[in-house]
Amino acid sequence: MHIHISTRDGVPIYLQIVRQIKHQIASGILAPGRELPSIRELAENILVNPNTVARAYRELETVGLVEKRRTAGTYVAEGPSPLARHEKVRMLSERMDGLLAEASQMKVPLEDLIELLHQRARAFAKKPPLQNPQDQAP
Amino acid sequence: MNQPIIEIRDLKRCFGKKVVLDGVSLTIPTGGVFGLLGGNGAGKTTVLRHTLGLLAAQSGSVRVFGLDPVADPVRTLGRIGYLSENRELPEWMRIHQLISYSQAFYPNWDPDYAESLRNMFELDPKAYVRALSRGQRARAGLLVALAHRPDLLVLDEPSSGLDPVVRRDILGAIIRTIADEGRTVLFSSHLLDEVERVADRIAILHHGRIQLCVPMDQILSSHRRVRIRLSSAVSRFPTEGIWIHCEGSGHDWSVVAEGEMHDIQTEVSRLQAEILTVEPMNLDDIFVARTAGKPLTAEVRS
Numbered sequence: 001m002h003i004h005i006s007t008r009d010g011v012p013i014y015l016q017i018v019r020q021i022k023h024q025i026a027s028g029i030l031a032p033g034r035e036l037p038s039i040r041e042l043a044e045n046i047l048v049n050p051n052t053v054a055r056a057y058r059e060l061e062t063v064g065l066v067e068k069r070r071t072a073g074t075y076v077a078e079g080p081s082p083l084a085r086h087e088k089v090r091m092l093s094e095r096m097d098g099l100l101a102e103a104s105q106m107k108v109p110l111e112d113l114i115e116l117l118h119q120r121a122r123a124f125a126k127k128p129p130l131q132n133p134q135d136q137a138p
Numbered sequence: 139m140n141q142p143i144i145e146i147r148d149l150k151r152c153f154g155k156k157v158v159l160d161g162v163s164l165t166i167p168t169g170g171v172f173g174l175l176g177g178n179g180a181g182k183t184t185v186l187r188h189t190l191g192l193l194a195a196q197s198g199s200v201r202v203f204g205l206d207p208v209a210d211p212v213r214t215l216g217r218i219g220y221l222s223e224n225r226e227l228p229e230w231m232r233i234h235q236l237i238s239y240s241q242a243f244y245p246n247w248d249p250d251y252a253e254s255l256r257n258m259f260e261l262d263p264k265a266y267v268r269a270l271s272r273g274q275r276a277r278a279g280l281l282v283a284l285a286h287r288p289d290l291l292v293l294d295e296p297s298s299g300l301d302p303v304v305r306r307d308i309l310g311a312i313i314r315t316i317a318d319e320g321r322t323v324l325f326s327s328h329l330l331d332e333v334e335r336v337a338d339r340i341a342i343l344h345h346g347r348i349q350l351c352v353p354m355d356q357i358l359s360s361h362r363r364v365r366i367r368l369s370s371a372v373s374r375f376p377t378e379g380i381w382i383h384c385e386g387s388g389h390d391w392s393v394v395a396e397g398e399m400h401d402i403q404t405e406v407s408r409l410q411a412e413i414l415t416v417e418p419m420n421l422d423d424i425f426v427a428r429t430a431g432k433p434l435t436a437e438v439r440s
Contacts, residue, residue: 007422010417010418011418012358043317047310047332047335047336049170049316049336049338050313051170051338
């Protein structure tokens, strides 16, 4: 499992771990039933405090995306999770909120923004999709 | 009851006429990683040397494991692993001599652990300390600090001047130390990236005083950069209450605020101002805002 931590943009590290694992589950990179690295292993691997990793795992467990099995070991939850869809919607909403905020700052009305989105969708359909920016090196 | 591992109360220290610590109070809980931040000359090393009993309090008190480290060095130092900023080591020894020499000081020395650290750090037992590179010297110092599995690990600027590979070793050592339940790490640093990665709590030392002492996960969520527009121009922005630091002039100000979003909204409407943007801040920016100069006072121009 690949996690990239950045301390530049003020996002708490536990949240970066939560978001990246959620993203990997939602996009199928982490399949259901897959075992996550142990807290200590991930902490040493990405060089962050083990308590931070533990907090991220707890959060993922609370929303049902991962589950603890037996005594130790954390696994990606089995079966089609309704949360995966919910999570996709949430991630897209987050991006859209940013877009809406910027448009409002530039005084671009919503109708224009929607029209622009349609235009981009048509242009996007014609060319090969861009790489996921999260997969690119910083 | 969970006793704090270190308790410092109103510690003052002058070197000649220079006041280095001007009433430092600090409580460090047992377990976890505590990061002590401050610029050059802020007094970080002086605080750490007091906890090791290398300096006696001129006024105020220092307790480590509930004991006075100056009066009771045997029961305190034996439980502390220390890596100093200058990594003083006996220059004339070879690595294997350094290991057996250090072992004699610590009843809890773990020879197997020392050997595994020596292997991991690729330290040649026959190499002389004086011939070690900066990075290897830091690793040798870390071996001595870790091999007796101390309850408290004190690291003074552990990564300063080291390449990224050795820095990884040091961060890894901090992480492994607290992954063993109940151990505590106290380290000073001005490298905020690594502080954010490993610290559970941080304190900022500035002008010989503790400016801020908070859990790591609170500091990022409680600080924001707010761009605001005032209805009437001022020559100085009132940096008081929730406002920590400001930049700007006239109507437009970029202000660092500490508090909840609704506190910010209340204050902004009290100033008859408008919020333009609110941005999260990284630890670097918060540190700069917290240690930049002295607070300005209000001077409103009509």
